[in-house]
Amino acid sequence: MSREQLIEDLKRQIVAQLNLQVQPESINADEPLFNEGLGLDSIDALELIVLMQQNYKIRLVNAEDGPKVFQSIGTMADFILENQAEQN
Amino acid sequence: MFITAASAISPQKSFRNADGFTAVPLTGGNRLLCSEPDYSSLIEPKLIRRMSRIIRMGVATAIDALQQAGVTDPSAIITGTAYGCLEDTGIFLKRMVENKEEMLTPTAFIQSTHNTVGAQIALMLKCNSYNNTYVHRALSFETALLDTMMLLKENGTSQVLVGAADELTDQSFIILERFGLFRKQPAGEGAAFFVAKASPDAAIAEVKGIRTLINPGTQQVEDAVKTLLQTHGLGADDVQLLLSGRTADTAMDQYYNVVEQTIGNEAAVIQFKALCGEYPTSTSFALWLACITMQGKTMPGMTDASHVRYAVIYNADKSGYHSIMLISKC
Numbered sequence: 001m002s003r004e005q006l007i008e009d010l011k012r013q014i015v016a017q018l019n020l021q022v023q024p025e026s027i028n029a030d031e032p033l034f035n036e037g038l039g040l041d042s043i044d045a046l047e048l049i050v051l052m053q054q055n056y057k058i059r060l061v062n063a064e065d066g067p068k069v070f071q072s073i074g075t076m077a078d079f080i081l082e083n084q085a086e087q088n
Numbered sequence: 089m090f091i092t093a094a095s096a097i098s099p100q101k102s103f104r105n106a107d108g109f110t111a112v113p114l115t116g117g118n119r120l121l122c123s124e125p126d127y128s129s130l131i132e133p134k135l136i137r138r139m140s141r142i143i144r145m146g147v148a149t150a151i152d153a154l155q156q157a158g159v160t161d162p163s164a165i166i167t168g169t170a171y172g173c174l175e176d177t178g179i180f181l182k183r184m185v186e187n188k189e190e191m192l193t194p195t196a197f198i199q200s201t202h203n204t205v206g207a208q209i210a211l212m213l214k215c216n217s218y219n220n221t222y223v224h225r226a227l228s229f230e231t232a233l234l235d236t237m238m239l240l241k242e243n244g245t246s247q248v249l250v251g252a253a254d255e256l257t258d259q260s261f262i263i264l265e266r267f268g269l270f271r272k273q274p275a276g277e278g279a280a281f282f283v284a285k286a287s288p289d290a291a292i293a294e295v296k297g298i299r300t301l302i303n304p305g306t307q308q309v310e311d312a313v314k315t316l317l318q319t320h321g322l323g324a325d326d327v328q329l330l331l332s333g334r335t336a337d338t339a340m341d342q343y344y345n346v347v348e349q350t351i352g353n354e355a356a357v358i359q360f361k362a363l364c365g366e367y368p369t370s371t372s373f374a375l376w377l378a379c380i381t382m383q384g385k386t387m388p389g390m391t392d393a394s395h396v397r398y399a400v401i402y403n404a405d406k407s408g409y410h411s412i413m414l415i416s417k418c
Contacts, residue, residue: 043198050191054187054191
Protein backbone atom coordinates (compact mmCIF):
# COMPACT_ATOMS: atom_id res chain seq x y z
CA MET A 1 0.00 0.00 0.00
CA SER A 2 1.32 3.45 -0.88
CA ARG A 3 1.82 6.14 1.78
CA GLU A 4 -0.88 8.30 0.14
CA GLN A 5 -3.40 5.44 0.15
CA LEU A 6 -2.59 4.63 3.79
CA ILE A 7 -3.08 8.28 4.79
CA GLU A 8 -6.50 8.37 3.11
CA ASP A 9 -7.50 5.13 4.87
CA LEU A 10 -6.31 6.46 8.24
CA LYS A 11 -8.31 9.67 7.78
CA ARG A 12 -11.51 7.69 7.19
CA GLN A 13 -10.85 5.27 10.04
CA ILE A 14 -10.01 8.02 12.54
CA VAL A 15 -13.09 10.10 11.64
CA ALA A 16 -15.30 7.02 12.01
CA GLN A 17 -13.69 5.68 15.20
CA LEU A 18 -13.62 9.02 17.02
CA ASN A 19 -16.94 10.22 15.57
CA LEU A 20 -15.27 13.46 14.47
CA GLN A 21 -17.60 16.06 12.99
CA VAL A 22 -15.35 16.71 9.95
CA GLN A 23 -14.99 15.27 6.46
CA PRO A 24 -11.96 12.96 6.11
CA GLU A 25 -10.76 14.81 3.01
CA SER A 26 -10.69 18.11 4.91
CA ILE A 27 -7.93 16.84 7.23
CA ASN A 28 -4.38 17.78 6.30
CA ALA A 29 -1.95 14.85 6.70
CA ASP A 30 0.55 17.13 8.49
CA GLU A 31 -2.06 18.77 10.74
CA PRO A 32 -1.39 18.14 14.48
CA LEU A 33 -3.82 15.55 15.90
CA PHE A 34 -3.79 16.97 19.42
CA ASN A 35 -4.30 20.43 20.90
CA GLU A 36 -4.55 23.12 18.23
CA GLY A 37 -5.06 20.71 15.29
CA LEU A 38 -7.91 18.23 15.39
CA GLY A 39 -8.15 18.85 19.14
CA LEU A 40 -7.90 15.22 20.22
CA ASP A 41 -7.25 14.31 23.86
CA SER A 42 -5.79 11.49 25.95
CA ILE A 43 -8.86 9.25 25.54
CA ASP A 44 -8.52 9.60 21.77
CA ALA A 45 -4.84 8.62 22.07
CA LEU A 46 -5.93 5.26 23.51
CA GLU A 47 -8.46 4.88 20.68
CA LEU A 48 -5.67 5.52 18.13
CA ILE A 49 -3.41 2.91 19.75
CA VAL A 50 -6.18 0.30 19.55
CA LEU A 51 -7.07 1.36 15.99
CA MET A 52 -3.47 0.86 14.86
CA GLN A 53 -3.29 -2.52 16.58
CA GLN A 54 -6.64 -3.76 15.25
CA ASN A 55 -6.37 -2.53 11.67
CA TYR A 56 -2.61 -2.81 11.01
CA LYS A 57 -1.39 -5.27 13.69
CA ILE A 58 1.13 -2.65 14.84
CA ARG A 59 1.73 -2.28 18.58
CA LEU A 60 3.13 0.83 20.17
CA VAL A 61 5.65 -0.85 22.47
CA ASN A 62 7.28 2.24 23.97
CA ALA A 63 4.76 4.70 25.40
CA GLU A 64 7.35 7.50 25.14
CA ASP A 65 7.19 7.14 21.32
CA GLY A 66 3.50 8.17 21.45
CA PRO A 67 3.90 11.96 21.02
CA LYS A 68 6.15 11.44 17.96
CA VAL A 69 4.03 8.70 16.35
CA PHE A 70 0.72 10.49 16.92
CA GLN A 71 1.91 13.95 15.94
CA SER A 72 -0.12 13.80 12.71
CA ILE A 73 -1.76 11.31 10.37
CA GLY A 74 1.39 11.51 8.26
CA THR A 75 3.64 10.43 11.16
CA MET A 76 1.21 7.61 11.97
CA ALA A 77 1.42 6.39 8.38
CA ASP A 78 5.22 6.51 8.47
CA PHE A 79 5.29 4.50 11.72
CA ILE A 80 2.92 1.86 10.29
CA LEU A 81 4.91 1.51 7.03
CA GLU A 82 8.20 1.32 8.93
CA ASN A 83 6.92 -1.44 11.23
CA GLN A 84 5.23 -3.35 8.42
CA ALA A 85 8.55 -3.37 6.53
CA GLU A 86 10.32 -4.73 9.63
CA GLN A 87 7.68 -7.46 10.07
CA ASN A 88 8.13 -8.55 6.46
CA MET B 89 -39.72 21.64 47.27
CA PHE B 90 -40.38 24.35 44.69
CA ILE B 91 -39.74 23.95 40.96
CA THR B 92 -38.50 27.08 39.22
CA ALA B 93 -37.74 25.60 35.80
CA ALA B 94 -38.61 22.48 33.84
CA SER B 95 -37.40 21.04 30.56
CA ALA B 96 -38.22 17.80 28.77
CA ILE B 97 -37.29 15.89 25.64
CA SER B 98 -39.92 13.28 24.84
CA PRO B 99 -41.67 11.64 21.91
CA GLN B 100 -43.80 14.80 21.93
CA LYS B 101 -42.50 18.15 20.68
CA SER B 102 -41.81 19.24 24.23
CA PHE B 103 -38.30 20.71 24.22
CA ARG B 104 -38.34 24.50 24.61
CA ASN B 105 -41.98 24.34 23.58
CA ALA B 106 -43.93 24.72 26.83
CA ASP B 107 -45.92 27.63 25.37
CA GLY B 108 -46.75 25.98 22.05
CA PHE B 109 -47.02 22.45 23.41
CA THR B 110 -49.89 20.46 21.98
CA ALA B 111 -50.13 16.96 23.36
CA VAL B 112 -51.09 14.57 20.63
CA PRO B 113 -51.51 10.79 20.91
CA LEU B 114 -48.63 9.19 19.08
CA THR B 115 -48.83 6.63 16.32
CA GLY B 116 -45.28 5.30 16.21
CA GLY B 117 -46.28 1.67 16.55
CA ASN B 118 -45.03 0.00 19.71
CA ARG B 119 -41.80 2.00 19.84
CA LEU B 120 -41.85 5.74 20.44
CA LEU B 121 -38.62 7.66 19.85
CA CYS B 122 -37.90 11.10 21.20
CA SER B 123 -38.35 14.21 19.12
CA GLU B 124 -34.82 15.53 19.52
CA PRO B 125 -33.65 19.10 18.95
CA ASP B 126 -30.56 20.31 17.10
CA TYR B 127 -27.98 20.07 19.87
CA SER B 128 -25.32 22.21 18.19
CA SER B 129 -26.46 25.40 19.94
CA LEU B 130 -26.40 23.66 23.33
CA ILE B 131 -23.37 21.37 23.35
CA GLU B 132 -19.86 21.96 21.98
CA PRO B 133 -19.01 19.82 18.90
CA LYS B 134 -15.90 18.49 20.67
CA LEU B 135 -18.07 17.14 23.49
CA ILE B 136 -21.06 16.01 21.48
CA ARG B 137 -19.08 13.50 19.40
CA ARG B 138 -18.67 11.22 22.42
CA MET B 139 -22.24 11.56 23.67
CA SER B 140 -24.88 8.91 23.01
CA ARG B 141 -28.54 9.91 22.70
CA ILE B 142 -29.35 9.60 26.40
CA ILE B 143 -26.42 11.84 27.32
CA ARG B 144 -27.35 14.44 24.72
CA MET B 145 -30.98 14.44 25.86
CA GLY B 146 -30.05 14.63 29.54
CA VAL B 147 -27.43 17.35 29.07
CA ALA B 148 -29.70 19.42 26.78
CA THR B 149 -32.66 19.39 29.18
CA ALA B 150 -30.36 20.14 32.12
CA ILE B 151 -28.83 23.14 30.34
CA ASP B 152 -32.26 24.36 29.25
CA ALA B 153 -33.67 24.12 32.80
CA LEU B 154 -30.65 25.95 34.24
CA GLN B 155 -30.92 28.69 31.59
CA GLN B 156 -34.64 29.13 32.34
CA ALA B 157 -33.86 29.50 36.05
CA GLY B 158 -30.81 31.72 35.47
CA VAL B 159 -28.62 29.27 37.41
CA THR B 160 -25.01 28.68 36.31
CA ASP B 161 -23.65 26.76 39.29
CA PRO B 162 -26.21 24.47 40.96
CA SER B 163 -25.45 23.34 44.49
CA ALA B 164 -26.24 19.72 43.56
CA ILE B 165 -26.91 17.59 40.50
CA ILE B 166 -29.18 14.61 41.17
CA THR B 167 -30.19 12.18 38.43
CA GLY B 168 -32.48 9.17 38.21
CA THR B 169 -32.13 6.48 35.57
CA ALA B 170 -33.24 2.88 35.46
CA TYR B 171 -31.46 1.61 32.37
CA GLY B 172 -28.50 3.99 32.30
CA CYS B 173 -26.46 4.51 29.15
CA LEU B 174 -27.59 1.44 27.23
CA GLU B 175 -26.24 2.42 23.82
CA ASP B 176 -22.62 2.61 25.04
CA THR B 177 -23.10 -0.48 27.20
CA GLY B 178 -24.22 -2.35 24.08
CA ILE B 179 -21.24 -1.10 22.06
CA PHE B 180 -18.77 -2.05 24.80
CA LEU B 181 -20.22 -5.54 25.34
CA LYS B 182 -20.39 -6.21 21.58
CA ARG B 183 -16.70 -5.28 21.21
CA MET B 184 -15.82 -7.49 24.18
CA VAL B 185 -17.37 -10.46 22.40
CA GLU B 186 -16.07 -9.61 18.92
CA ASN B 187 -12.50 -8.87 20.07
CA LYS B 188 -12.39 -11.75 22.55
CA GLU B 189 -11.98 -9.34 25.49
CA GLU B 190 -8.86 -7.77 23.98
CA MET B 191 -8.05 -4.38 22.47
CA LEU B 192 -11.07 -2.65 24.00
CA THR B 193 -11.39 1.06 23.39
CA PRO B 194 -12.08 3.31 26.37
CA THR B 195 -14.80 5.67 25.14
CA ALA B 196 -17.80 3.32 25.15
CA PHE B 197 -16.79 1.93 28.56
CA ILE B 198 -16.35 5.39 30.09
CA GLN B 199 -19.71 6.53 28.71
CA SER B 200 -21.59 3.36 29.64
CA THR B 201 -21.95 3.91 33.38
CA HIS B 202 -25.28 4.94 34.88
CA ASN B 203 -23.87 8.20 36.27
CA THR B 204 -22.54 9.46 32.92
CA VAL B 205 -25.41 11.93 32.40
CA GLY B 206 -24.92 13.58 35.80
CA ALA B 207 -21.15 13.53 35.35
CA GLN B 208 -21.27 15.12 31.89
CA ILE B 209 -23.50 17.91 33.17
CA ALA B 210 -21.04 18.56 36.02
CA LEU B 211 -18.05 18.52 33.64
CA MET B 212 -19.70 21.00 31.30
CA LEU B 213 -20.63 23.32 34.18
CA LYS B 214 -17.30 22.73 35.98
CA CYS B 215 -19.52 21.97 38.98
CA ASN B 216 -17.76 20.16 41.84
CA SER B 217 -20.80 20.05 44.09
CA TYR B 218 -22.80 17.05 45.31
CA ASN B 219 -23.54 14.74 42.39
CA ASN B 220 -25.55 11.57 42.75
CA THR B 221 -27.37 9.17 40.44
CA TYR B 222 -30.16 6.89 41.64
CA VAL B 223 -30.85 3.59 39.91
CA HIS B 224 -34.00 2.15 41.48
CA ARG B 225 -36.03 0.75 38.59
CA ALA B 226 -39.34 2.60 38.31
CA LEU B 227 -38.59 4.63 41.45
CA SER B 228 -35.30 6.07 40.15
CA PHE B 229 -36.70 9.55 39.50
CA GLU B 230 -38.78 9.55 42.68
CA THR B 231 -35.69 8.64 44.72
CA ALA B 232 -33.76 11.47 43.09
CA LEU B 233 -36.60 13.83 44.08
CA LEU B 234 -36.61 12.51 47.65
CA ASP B 235 -32.87 13.14 47.91
CA THR B 236 -33.42 16.65 46.54
CA MET B 237 -36.09 17.31 49.18
CA MET B 238 -33.79 16.15 51.96
CA LEU B 239 -30.90 18.22 50.61
CA LEU B 240 -33.06 21.33 50.43
CA LYS B 241 -34.21 20.75 54.02
CA GLU B 242 -30.59 20.57 55.13
CA ASN B 243 -29.54 23.63 53.13
CA GLY B 244 -32.49 25.89 52.34
CA THR B 245 -30.50 28.32 50.23
CA SER B 246 -29.35 25.87 47.62
CA GLN B 247 -30.65 25.34 44.09
CA VAL B 248 -30.66 21.75 42.96
CA LEU B 249 -30.67 20.43 39.41
CA VAL B 250 -32.72 17.22 39.47
CA GLY B 251 -33.94 15.05 36.63
CA ALA B 252 -34.12 11.71 34.94
CA ALA B 253 -33.25 10.09 31.63
CA ASP B 254 -33.79 6.72 29.99
CA GLU B 255 -33.17 5.68 26.42
CA LEU B 256 -34.45 2.90 24.22
CA THR B 257 -31.95 1.16 21.95
CA ASP B 258 -32.49 -1.46 19.26
CA GLN B 259 -31.09 -4.11 21.59
CA SER B 260 -33.03 -3.08 24.70
CA PHE B 261 -36.26 -2.83 22.73
CA ILE B 262 -35.86 -6.39 21.41
CA ILE B 263 -35.02 -7.75 24.88
CA LEU B 264 -37.78 -5.89 26.73
CA GLU B 265 -40.30 -6.74 24.06
CA ARG B 266 -39.38 -10.40 24.52
CA PHE B 267 -40.29 -9.97 28.20
CA GLY B 268 -43.75 -8.90 27.04
CA LEU B 269 -43.42 -5.30 28.24
CA PHE B 270 -44.72 -3.60 25.14
CA ARG B 271 -47.48 -5.92 23.98
CA LYS B 272 -50.27 -3.54 24.86
CA GLN B 273 -48.43 -0.26 25.30
CA PRO B 274 -45.75 1.50 23.26
CA ALA B 275 -42.19 1.59 24.54
CA GLY B 276 -40.95 5.08 25.26
CA GLU B 277 -37.97 7.11 26.35
CA GLY B 278 -37.14 10.60 27.46
CA ALA B 279 -35.24 13.05 29.61
CA ALA B 280 -36.53 15.77 31.91
CA PHE B 281 -34.66 18.10 34.25
CA PHE B 282 -35.88 20.59 36.83
CA VAL B 283 -34.37 23.29 39.01
CA ALA B 284 -35.62 22.97 42.58
CA LYS B 285 -35.23 25.11 45.66
CA ALA B 286 -36.69 25.51 49.13
CA SER B 287 -38.27 28.95 48.75
CA PRO B 288 -41.36 29.76 46.65
CA ASP B 289 -40.13 32.89 44.86
CA ALA B 290 -40.30 32.56 41.06
CA ALA B 291 -41.59 28.99 41.41
CA ILE B 292 -43.97 27.43 38.89
CA ALA B 293 -45.01 24.46 41.01
CA GLU B 294 -44.38 22.82 44.35
CA VAL B 295 -43.76 19.12 44.89
CA LYS B 296 -45.54 18.89 48.23
CA GLY B 297 -44.92 15.23 48.89
CA ILE B 298 -43.95 11.85 47.48
CA ARG B 299 -44.90 8.35 48.59
CA THR B 300 -43.22 5.24 47.22
CA LEU B 301 -44.49 1.70 47.73
CA ILE B 302 -43.15 -1.70 46.73
CA ASN B 303 -45.56 -4.55 46.06
CA PRO B 304 -48.48 -2.95 47.92
CA GLY B 305 -52.07 -4.15 48.07
CA THR B 306 -54.81 -1.92 46.67
CA GLN B 307 -55.83 -0.88 50.20
CA GLN B 308 -52.28 0.26 50.92
CA VAL B 309 -52.28 2.38 47.76
CA GLU B 310 -55.62 3.95 48.70
CA ASP B 311 -54.38 4.66 52.23
CA ALA B 312 -51.14 6.16 50.91
CA VAL B 313 -53.02 8.53 48.59
CA LYS B 314 -55.40 9.62 51.36
CA THR B 315 -52.57 10.05 53.88
CA LEU B 316 -50.51 12.11 51.44
CA LEU B 317 -53.45 14.43 50.85
CA GLN B 318 -54.38 14.64 54.55
CA THR B 319 -50.78 15.43 55.51
CA HIS B 320 -51.13 18.59 53.46
CA GLY B 321 -54.62 19.42 54.70
CA LEU B 322 -56.34 18.26 51.54
CA GLY B 323 -59.20 15.97 50.67
CA ALA B 324 -59.88 13.99 47.51
CA ASP B 325 -62.10 16.76 46.10
CA ASP B 326 -59.26 19.28 46.24
CA VAL B 327 -57.35 17.58 43.40
CA GLN B 328 -58.21 18.86 39.93
CA LEU B 329 -55.79 16.79 37.86
CA LEU B 330 -54.67 13.17 38.02
CA LEU B 331 -51.72 12.23 35.83
CA SER B 332 -52.14 8.50 35.65
CA GLY B 333 -49.60 5.95 34.44
CA ARG B 334 -52.42 3.69 33.26
CA THR B 335 -51.92 2.03 29.87
CA ALA B 336 -53.87 -0.41 27.71
CA ASP B 337 -52.17 -3.20 29.64
CA THR B 338 -54.76 -4.22 32.21
CA ALA B 339 -52.31 -5.93 34.59
CA MET B 340 -52.23 -2.97 36.98
CA ASP B 341 -55.83 -1.83 36.47
CA GLN B 342 -56.89 -2.72 40.02
CA TYR B 343 -54.48 -0.10 41.36
CA TYR B 344 -55.38 2.60 38.86
CA ASN B 345 -59.09 1.93 39.50
CA VAL B 346 -58.57 2.49 43.23
CA VAL B 347 -56.67 5.76 42.75
CA GLU B 348 -59.11 7.05 40.16
CA GLN B 349 -62.03 6.16 42.44
CA THR B 350 -60.30 7.89 45.35
CA ILE B 351 -59.46 11.19 43.65
CA GLY B 352 -60.65 10.93 40.09
CA ASN B 353 -64.30 11.87 40.56
CA GLU B 354 -63.69 15.59 40.36
CA ALA B 355 -60.30 15.55 38.71
CA ALA B 356 -59.46 15.44 35.02
CA VAL B 357 -57.53 12.25 34.31
CA ILE B 358 -54.64 12.27 31.82
CA GLN B 359 -52.93 9.01 30.95
CA PHE B 360 -49.44 10.40 30.44
CA LYS B 361 -47.89 7.23 28.98
CA ALA B 362 -50.13 7.67 25.93
CA LEU B 363 -47.95 10.73 25.27
CA CYS B 364 -44.48 9.46 26.18
CA GLY B 365 -44.64 5.67 26.09
CA GLU B 366 -43.63 3.20 28.78
CA TYR B 367 -40.25 3.66 30.46
CA PRO B 368 -39.18 3.50 34.09
CA THR B 369 -38.60 7.23 34.63
CA SER B 370 -41.69 8.36 32.72
CA THR B 371 -42.96 10.12 35.87
CA SER B 372 -40.34 12.81 35.14
CA PHE B 373 -42.28 13.57 31.95
CA ALA B 374 -45.50 13.54 34.01
CA LEU B 375 -43.96 16.11 36.40
CA TRP B 376 -43.03 18.27 33.40
CA LEU B 377 -46.66 17.99 32.21
CA ALA B 378 -47.87 18.98 35.68
CA CYS B 379 -45.52 21.99 35.67
CA ILE B 380 -46.73 23.32 32.31
CA THR B 381 -50.35 22.69 33.33
CA MET B 382 -49.71 24.76 36.45
CA GLN B 383 -48.49 27.47 34.08
CA GLY B 384 -51.86 27.41 32.31
CA LYS B 385 -51.33 24.91 29.48
CA THR B 386 -54.53 22.93 28.91
CA MET B 387 -54.04 19.24 28.15
CA PRO B 388 -56.32 17.00 26.04
CA GLY B 389 -59.14 15.75 28.26
CA MET B 390 -59.21 18.99 30.26
CA THR B 391 -61.55 21.87 29.74
CA ASP B 392 -59.48 24.54 31.44
CA ALA B 393 -56.05 24.44 33.08
CA SER B 394 -56.48 27.69 34.97
CA HIS B 395 -58.53 26.03 37.72
CA VAL B 396 -55.86 23.38 38.42
CA ARG B 397 -54.49 24.04 41.88
CA TYR B 398 -53.47 20.52 42.90
CA ALA B 399 -52.35 17.57 40.79
CA VAL B 400 -51.47 13.99 41.66
CA ILE B 401 -49.10 11.82 39.63
CA TYR B 402 -49.64 8.11 40.19
CA ASN B 403 -47.63 5.34 38.59
CA ALA B 404 -47.92 1.59 39.17
CA ASP B 405 -45.08 -0.21 37.45
CA LYS B 406 -45.43 -3.90 36.63
CA SER B 407 -42.29 -4.58 38.67
CA GLY B 408 -44.40 -3.72 41.76
CA TYR B 409 -42.92 -0.24 42.24
CA HIS B 410 -45.59 2.40 42.87
CA SER B 411 -45.26 6.15 43.35
CA ILE B 412 -47.60 8.97 44.26
CA MET B 413 -46.64 12.64 43.94
CA LEU B 414 -48.66 15.63 45.08
CA ILE B 415 -48.02 18.83 43.10
CA SER B 416 -49.47 22.25 43.75
CA LYS B 417 -49.58 25.48 41.80
CA CYS B 418 -47.50 28.42 43.03
